[in-house]
Amino acid sequence: MENLGSFVKDNIAVGFMLFALFLGAGNIIFPPLLGQQAGEHIVPAMLGFLITGVGLPLTGIVAVAKNGGDFQQIASRIHPLFGVIFTSIVYLSIGPLFAIPRTGAVTYEIGIAPFLSKEAVESWVPLFISSFVFFAISLYLALNPTKLVDRIGKILTPALLIVIVLLAVKSIITPMGSVQEAQGDYISNAFSRGFVEGYLTMDMLASLVFGIVVLQSIQAKGIMNLAKQVTITIFAGIVAALGLAFVYISLSWIGASSPAAIGYFEEGGSVISAAANALYGSAGSIILSLIIILACITTSVGLITANATYFAKLFPKLSYKMLVAVFTVFSFIISNFGLAKLISITLPVLLIIYPIAIVLMFMIMFDKAWNREPIVYVFPLIATAFVSLYDGLKQAGLEIGWYQKIVSSLPLAEQSLGWVIPALAALAIGWIIQLLIKPAKKTAD
Numbered sequence: 001m002e003n004l005g006s007f008v009k010d011n012i013a014v015g016f017m018l019f020a021l022f023l024g025a026g027n028i029i030f031p032p033l034l035g036q037q038a039g040e041h042i043v044p045a046m047l048g049f050l051i052t053g054v055g056l057p058l059t060g061i062v063a064v065a066k067n068g069g070d071f072q073q074i075a076s077r078i079h080p081l082f083g084v085i086f087t088s089i090v091y092l093s094i095g096p097l098f099a100i101p102r103t104g105a106v107t108y109e110i111g112i113a114p115f116l117s118k119e120a121v122e123s124w125v126p127l128f129i130s131s132f133v134f135f136a137i138s139l140y141l142a143l144n145p146t147k148l149v150d151r152i153g154k155i156l157t158p159a160l161l162i163v164i165v166l167l168a169v170k171s172i173i174t175p176m177g178s179v180q181e182a183q184g185d186y187i188s189n190a191f192s193r194g195f196v197e198g199y200l201t202m203d204m205l206a207s208l209v210f211g212i213v214v215l216q217s218i219q220a221k222g223i224m225n226l227a228k229q230v231t232i233t234i235f236a237g238i239v240a241a242l243g244l245a246f247v248y249i250s251l252s253w254i255g256a257s258s259p260a261a262i263g264y265f266e267e268g269g270s271v272i273s274a275a276a277n278a279l280y281g282s283a284g285s286i287i288l289s290l291i292i293i294l295a296c297i298t299t300s301v302g303l304i305t306a307n308a309t310y311f312a313k314l315f316p317k318l319s320y321k322m323l324v325a326v327f328t329v330f331s332f333i334i335s336n337f338g339l340a341k342l343i344s345i346t347l348p349v350l351l352i353i354y355p356i357a358i359v360l361m362f363m364i365m366f367d368k369a370w371n372r373e374p375i376v377y378v379f380p381l382i383a384t385a386f387v388s389l390y391d392g393l394k395q396a397g398l399e400i401g402w403y404q405k406i407v408s409s410l411p412l413a414e415q416s417l418g419w420v421i422p423a424l425a426a427l428a429i430g431w432i433i434q435l436l437i438k439p440a441k442k443t444a445d
Contacts, residue, residue, distance in 0.1 A: 057241070
């Protein structure tokens, strides 16, 4: 018992660090909207969301840690070019393509827009000015790395958690209203809709590159034994997962109980902002806004520096400072599309990337079973990409006749999960081929 207590005490800080890495302001906007739309079907919807928003990131952290922490090196087992390309896609997705612009859009949606007049909100000018100032600050901090951002981050995560707790407790003690009927896809496909909505957190993609951060933190304590590192990583992952699950469940309840008091919104940022005002008045909105703005800045700076560091290493001729500037300016431009448009652009791409990342992650977890033979990876990844590409094109409004006929006939296709059965079947085929090739190789030797 004493050893267990000592283990928990020594390593819980790693869990809180991982929780802080995952909990960005962007994560705050999706559960409230899910709660509003899922309504009476909130339980199956949230279960699906927790699988992709909590369960898969936990699995990703453990899978990468078990294999040394360097995701590019791990993905290169399939082929070095695949390792570079897919790792780059992951970084760009949680960087300038989606996640960084989202920090600027969320800052405006929660931190600025609630305090503007209806006429001002309908203009492009406030978003432009807000995002310009936001990314100017991000650029300055990313070009001049200091411990200030880390220190602010360590204060903001607990502060943000406290605000969520206060909102959740108040919404339970004095509910804003009763849970309403489910809306849209949540009427008949609540679980699968919640599962796909979990993609938008992008936490599973982030987990693939966070693994090295966790390992470095553990190694800094002088722990070099791989088995111990994995044990601590699993513990840290569970701590982070429990924290994320609490946040998501609390926010989804706030959303589910809110329509009678604040009405329905198209973005989760508007839901949580209006709910804070309904529960605690203008003071609640102001406190939430300030914390969200600062949290978005720290998240933005962290993602800009991570991307610039990775690509400067990948392309040594490109300087870190130049990449910081390019990523920041690009993110500023993209953020001006607005949060709703940004999410609508993000989802088709994530429908393509996420299934591939999920299959790759689980294959990494169990790859010793087939001796890490590249051929076993290739079959399920190709099968998954074939189906997920269709789902992404369909979400973007592009459908090809013959393509649709093939994919729509697959089990779970209507739920955007048609890739599951082909991936499993392709894995079995690749595994069988590997088993047949192995004796042939031995004979040749």
